[in-house]
Amino acid sequence: xxxxxxxxxxxxxxxxxxxxxxxxxxxxxxxxxxxxxxxxxxxxxxxxxxxxxxxxxxxxxxxxxxxxxxxxxxxxxxxxxxxxxxxxxxxxxxxxxxxxxxxxxxxxxxxxxxxxxxxxxxxxxxxxxxxxxxxxxxxxxxxxxxxxxxxxxxxxxxxxxxxxxxxxxxxxxxxxxxxxxxxxxxxxxxxxxxxxxxxxxxxxxxxxxxxxxxxxxxxxxxxxxxxxxxxxxxxxxxxxxxxxxxxxxxxxxxxxxxxxxxxxxxxxxxxxxxxxxxxxxxxxxxxxxxxxxxxxxxxxxxxxxxxxxxxxxxxxxxxxxxxxxxxxxxxxxxxxxxxxxxxxxxxxxxxxxxxxxxxxxxxxxxxxxxxxxxxxxxxxxxxxxxxxxxxxxxxxxxxxxxxxxxxxxxxxxxxxxxxxxxxxxxxxxxxxxxxxxxxxxxxxxxxxxxxxxxxxxxxxxxxxxxxxxxxxxxxxxxxxxxxxxxxxxxxxxxx
Amino acid sequence: xxxxxxxxxxxxxxxxxxxxxxxxxxxxxxxxxxxxxxxxxxxxxxxxxxxxxxxxxxxxxxxxxxxxxxxxxxxxxxxxxxxxxxxxxxxxxxxxxxxxxxxxxxxxxxxxxxxxxxxxxxxxxxxxxxxxxxxxxxxxxxxxxxxxxxxxxxxxxxxxxxxxxxxxxxxxxxxxxxxxxxxxxxxxxxxxxxxxxxxxxxxxxxxxxxxxxxxxxxxxxxxxxxxxxxxxxxxxxxxxxxxxxxxxxxxxxxxxxxxxxxxxxxxxxxxxxxxxxxxxxxxxxxxxxxxxxxxxxxxxxxxxxxxxxxxxxxxxxxxxxxxxxxxxxxxxxxxxxxxxxxxxxxxxxxxxxxxxxxxxxxxxxxxxxxxxxxxxxxxxxxxxxxxxxxx
Ligand SMILES: Cc1cc2nc3c(=O)[nH]c(=O)nc-3n(C[C@H](O)[C@H](O)[C@H](O)COP(=O)(O)OP(=O)(O)OC[C@H]3O[C@@H](n4cnc5c(N)ncnc54)[C@H](O)[C@@H]3O)c2cc1C
Ligand code: SF4
Ligand code: SF4
Numbered sequence: 001x002x003x004x005x006x007x008x009x010x011x012x013x014x015x016x017x018x019x020x021x022x023x024x025x026x027x028x029x030x031x032x033x034x035x036x037x038x039x040x041x042x043x044x045x046x047x048x049x050x051x052x053x054x055x056x057x058x059x060x061x062x063x064x065x066x067x068x069x070x071x072x073x074x075x076x077x078x079x080x081x082x083x084x085x086x087x088x089x090x091x092x093x094x095x096x097x098x099x100x101x102x103x104x105x106x107x108x109x110x111x112x113x114x115x116x117x118x119x120x121x122x123x124x125x126x127x128x129x130x131x132x133x134x135x136x137x138x139x140x141x142x143x144x145x146x147x148x149x150x151x152x153x154x155x156x157x158x159x160x161x162x163x164x165x166x167x168x169x170x171x172x173x174x175x176x177x178x179x180x181x182x183x184x185x186x187x188x189x190x191x192x193x194x195x196x197x198x199x200x201x202x203x204x205x206x207x208x209x210x211x212x213x214x215x216x217x218x219x220x221x222x223x224x225x226x227x228x229x230x231x232x233x234x235x236x237x238x239x240x241x242x243x244x245x246x247x248x249x250x251x252x253x254x255x256x257x258x259x260x261x262x263x264x265x266x267x268x269x270x271x272x273x274x275x276x277x278x279x280x281x282x283x284x285x286x287x288x289x290x291x292x293x294x295x296x297x298x299x300x301x302x303x304x305x306x307x308x309x310x311x312x313x314x315x316x317x318x319x320x321x322x323x324x325x326x327x328x329x330x331x332x333x334x335x336x337x338x339x340x341x342x343x344x345x346x347x348x349x350x351x352x353x354x355x356x357x358x359x360x361x362x363x364x365x366x367x368x369x370x371x372x373x374x375x376x377x378x379x380x381x382x383x384x385x386x387x388x389x390x391x392x393x394x395x396x397x398x399x400x401x402x403x404x405x406x407x408x409x410x411x412x413x414x415x416x417x418x419x420x421x422x423x424x425x426x427x428x429x430x431x432x433x434x435x436x437x438x439x440x441x442x443x444x445x446x447x448x449x450x451x452x453x454x455x456x457x458x459x460x461x462x463x464x465x466x467x468x469x470x471x472x473x474x475x476x477x478x479x480x481x482x483x484x485x486x487x488x489x490x491x492x493x494x495x
Numbered sequence: 496x497x498x499x500x501x502x503x504x505x506x507x508x509x510x511x512x513x514x515x516x517x518x519x520x521x522x523x524x525x526x527x528x529x530x531x532x533x534x535x536x537x538x539x540x541x542x543x544x545x546x547x548x549x550x551x552x553x554x555x556x557x558x559x560x561x562x563x564x565x566x567x568x569x570x571x572x573x574x575x576x577x578x579x580x581x582x583x584x585x586x587x588x589x590x591x592x593x594x595x596x597x598x599x600x601x602x603x604x605x606x607x608x609x610x611x612x613x614x615x616x617x618x619x620x621x622x623x624x625x626x627x628x629x630x631x632x633x634x635x636x637x638x639x640x641x642x643x644x645x646x647x648x649x650x651x652x653x654x655x656x657x658x659x660x661x662x663x664x665x666x667x668x669x670x671x672x673x674x675x676x677x678x679x680x681x682x683x684x685x686x687x688x689x690x691x692x693x694x695x696x697x698x699x700x701x702x703x704x705x706x707x708x709x710x711x712x713x714x715x716x717x718x719x720x721x722x723x724x725x726x727x728x729x730x731x732x733x734x735x736x737x738x739x740x741x742x743x744x745x746x747x748x749x750x751x752x753x754x755x756x757x758x759x760x761x762x763x764x765x766x767x768x769x770x771x772x773x774x775x776x777x778x779x780x781x782x783x784x785x786x787x788x789x790x791x792x793x794x795x796x797x798x799x800x801x802x803x804x805x806x807x808x809x810x811x812x813x814x815x816x817x818x819x820x821x822x823x824x825x826x827x828x829x830x831x832x833x834x835x836x837x838x839x840x841x842x843x844x845x846x847x848x849x850x851x852x853x854x855x856x857x858x859x860x861x862x863x864x865x866x867x868x869x870x871x872x873x874x875x876x877x878x879x880x881x882x883x884x885x886x
Pocket of ligand 3: 344508511513515565568569571572573
């Protein structure tokens, strides 16, 4: 039965070399490798993404190169009653791309072409495996970029961004991914191909595009995406403010927004993370400040200077000990590189992290932060805070060494308390990383049973048999699948 | 199996994936087993969880170019190069990697005479057009080898005197580069001692292949042979290996030696004013940073500093220093992947529309030349500008 499945998949995805290659294929060579992988190494690696969660085991791993191939895989999966899991770059932090049970993994990394750019209508059609930053770099000479800029943008895919409705520092001014997705071609769990949304400003009927964005792979697979292009701003100012207390930084953020300024980005990092980051980028971050605020304003030359000055004043009024304006593009790029690699830099301190992602009302930032530090202390854990302050999007990082016995339990307990503290302050579960398997259990703390049933009904109308990324997002009891069965790991695969 | 990797170093990777796009093999395959994050996870599985060494696991390690593009991309500072060197050495010792024929193939690198006979044979074969292309040999292998002579000014008062490391493969295959490098140094009033047979081989290829004992023997030999003076290297791969002797041997003498090793561009950059002022060569030159200059030695900016006064237009490639696929012997051992990786590089070069590509590593030059790219060593460019020879 399994062999039959593999044979069918191999027939659907004949071994090709990477597209466009002029290199002749040799037997047994790497480039001519099968695009259906069943070996234990591949399957073990794809158990994980960038989160702390360990999945089941990837079933056959497929590398399709066209929508038709994705469709063929989905149909074969259906015929065999097997589940599927789409995967982009595997940088998800909520376990969205990890396999539960032994589903067929559909890795979209080879569908990475930028198909069409239309600067007049400000639309580009891309395949889902295009890397976020690659798209913006490609658009740069034309004067445009793709606005959502998750800190992982150098590696995460547009398909993953769409599925997680990802945010990024500059989403404060531009809105998260959803705002920038105009239409998407989808291979539904049934195997049918549909187009959701459209280039018309006001497509007819229900906004199914809106329903699909943020679906975390449970509603089908995006195979072609129309993204909105954002014009590069004529002028930018980047400020770095230092503070003696984390609360001062948080209060400055609220005050800036209250003053009616809409910066393109406002990011806070506490001292521990600033030290780790500075150690990597050497951007001149002050390592003696309790917290730093990185703020950026964009727009016309005259306006940005005024806004930058006002942010500086507001900062000083709230206790900023230093206000620095990035003097060059290079300095600005370095400061951002530091902020964007923050999560990655922590292994300098401890080898494991568990990153949380909650949103609290901006006015409560300082208060919730104080609780976060207190919770971590109580559980004898180190916590670092780096967050999209402008949105009230907190990212407390609990850092630890997984080899220490019992530490994971403490991490999970502290994590749960942090989430509850955020909810209690009137916040929500996930700012941008999605629910995946991580936040599933908390869904019922934010939503009523009714809410969850309705969400599940929407999901079932896309995926009646619960075969697309089963076991994610919607918690057990509200979900259609028997999740217990998903946790079973087949024998014969290590890792 | 114990790969003898330091457990703390192995434990450093947090799996964030930020290194993936800097990895040439991941870029062309989109496959986690061809990525740094995946390879590290496999090392962990083998060393910590005793996962079996299946052919696929070995393939994952074997397909790594060892370009170390993943290192500067990693905010956690995972020392990937060390992890991979340990892995290769453990697996080569165990007989799982680096088959016997490869070990023998690396032997003559230490034997200038043997190597020369081999090159002459290849040069003849090339002229008879029976040399297979996949060996990636340069188009004009020399039939005869001329050793460079030390400058007349060695140890003259007020002169800096340096060693110019002439290495093995490159020495016979690309002796023109050394000759140009020596002329450029002399034009800057520097006296040069070419190392020739004093220091036949740096051991970089041995390290890559996991032949640690051979590599350490080469290192000891060089350390004994090249005392006191700065050692300038015009091959990025050799320079990187020699700067790493301190780590390789872990002795005071080795660290002292490594501190005296400089890439020739790196060493010349602060002395660029000592070079004569001449008309710029009217060409558009794209700088291709060899991985071992950019990712390992991290002194690639120097290439621009030394070239700027001598060429009309310097352009950057837009691929963030992604590897070209040459990787020591990689292009011979993994021709398919090396070819795919090269295609990406060639596309980036095409976008920059240069007349010439300057590369400070013979391996990269040969590999790119194999795809029809016109390459030149920065020292040859400066030499041509100073001597007003047309390119
Ligand atoms: C260092 C670091 C920093 C990060 N910073 C941010 C940040 O600032 N903001 C933020 O929002 N996130 C951030 N993230 C999280 C993560 O990068 C984003 O969620 C990203 O969008 C995931 O993209 P991916 O390609 O890696 O997707 P994956 O992790 O591979 O998949 C994510 C989800 O999308 C689904 N999926 C993937 N492709 C498709 C498709 N074509 N069709 C349907 N479903 C699909 C998967 O099934 C999975 O559920 C960060 C992660 C890291 C490691
Ligand atoms: S050394 Fe190069 S090929 Fe190997 S994992 Fe790192 S980036 Fe990839
Ligand atoms: S090697 Fe570094 S960048 Fe790559 S996944 Fe590991 S921690 Fe992240």
